[in-house]
Amino acid sequence: MKRIVTLLSLALGMIFSSSAQQAAMPTIIVFPDDAWMNENGFMTTINNNGETEYLPRYNDAFVQNSEIGTAIQSVQKVLEERGFQHEDLQNLLKDMKRERAEELANLADGDASEKGAMDELLQQAKPDIRIDLHYTAKEVGPRKNISFRLKAVDAYCNDQISSCEGTVEMTLDPLDLALRKVIAGKMDEFCAQIMNYFQDLHDNxxxxxxxxxxxxxxxxxxxxxxxxxxxxxxxxxxxxxxxxxxxxxxxxxxxxxxxxxxxxxxxxxxxxxxxxxxxxxxxxxxxxxxxxxxxxxxxxxxxxxxxxxxxxxxxxx
CATH class of the missing domain: 3.30.70 (Alpha-Beta Plaits)
Known part of the structure; x- marks a missing residue:
């Protein structure tokens, strides 16, 4: 009996030791990608020493386009079902707006100079992985043709990790349900590549x-x-x-x-x-x-x- 207990203890110890070597699930944050922001009129262009720079206006996108929040939540829900933790971009924007007085004080000290909106948001949220979302939804009578593209990027170094895309035609489903269905069908390889990459970060x-x-x-x-x-x-x-x-x-x-x-x-x-x-x-x-x-x-x-x-x-x- 003692021998059985000892063997069980050793087996459990090996299991826990192996589990400890596995990386925890990465934290993700979903952004509308630059192409979507530009196509929908939420990019400001400025001339910086003769070069055109594009500055995304994420607050305007959420306020003026009711679909983008729904689309991002659809992606988040699918990834949540796969065990990923997430930071919510819209809530983060609201938090940063409330803290703007402090941020402006930091600007006076130079802490936030030369940083774009995305850089500030990422530094606040500190996710492991950034997910860029592009989608289109075209109405055909009562139905919709919906397409999407996702790209996973290392939030620290901008290395591309994984991507996937898909379409659904002539659907009667609302946008959130249609997106969740089509995205869920593309997640196996997409998530596997993210986890392989994150395990490498955890190890190295x-x-x-x-x-x-x-x-x-x-x-x-x-x-x-x-x-x-x-x-x-x-x-x-x-x-x-x-x-x-x-x-x-x-x-x-x-x-x-x-x-x-x-x-x-x-x-x-x-x-x-x-x-x-x-x-x-x-x-x-x-x-x-x-x-x-x-x-x-x-x-x-x-x-x-x-x-x-x-x-x-x-x-x-």
Whole structure:
């Protein structure tokens, strides 16, 4: 009898140990995609130094188009049935509107400069996966022809993970029911690809970007200036620091100029030593102290940080 109990205990222990290695379900957030926003008149265009930029107006879309909220909820319900957690975009917009006075105060400090509406929303919600939705619903008498397209994207690094599309013709179902039916039929591979990708993140770390820029008038040259005359440039030091602190030394060089050092696909853990979620800014914070210790040069938090992008300014007064 004791032997049976011991074997059962060992078996249960193996099961729980195996379960602990599995990633929890990712949190998703569903956005109307840029094409839908533009087609329906909810994009503002601005001229930025000769280049056209498109700024989505998500609040206007929910207020002026009654269908988009229904369509997003339909996607959320299907994914909920698959076990995904979600952040609701419409509720998030309402929360941010109530907090706008505080946000405007932050703007005065430069914290939110150079960030678009989506970047601000993602940084507030902190989802793992962003789902972009495009759909059309054309009435044919009492019936509808409905088509949809979904794209799953890593909310931290914008890598595309999965996509699917489908159509339903001449349906009498209301939009929400018709969308749920057609989307549900396309979910097996779509969700499997998301979970495979998320398991990789769980095993090997999130992917973020870390950027260092020289402060105006600092005279710093990342590619030329050396650390204590030992032959390693500032760029070498920063690259080594990022690799040494990344999971499995996983990091790639991006743009490298005398005024800018960019490192992409930097893998960082989900949690710190206390099992608390770790933010990219917190993970990279100690580079400021380490660089100053080696060079005597001050490094400050940069502007325009987003969910998966950390910026630093080197050589500030």
């Amino acid at each position: 770390g999130r992917k973020i970007t870390v950027v260092f820029r020289t402060a105006e008038g600092s005279g710093i040259n990342f590619l030329r200036d050396e650390i204590k005359k030992d032959g390693d440039t500032y760029n070498d030091f920063l690259y080594d620091w990022v690799k040494d602190h990344a999971i499995n030394k996983s990091a790639k060089k991006g743009r490298q100029t005398k005024n800018l050092c960019e490192f992409k696909n930097v893998r960082i853990p989900f949690f710190d030593d206390h099992k608390e979620p770790i933010e990219p800014e917190d993970w990279a914070r100690s580079v400021r102290k380490d660089f100053r210790k080696e060079t005597g040069i001050k490094v400050a938090k940069g502007q325009g940080n987003t969910l998966g992008r950390v910026n630093f300014l080197v050589g500030v007064e």
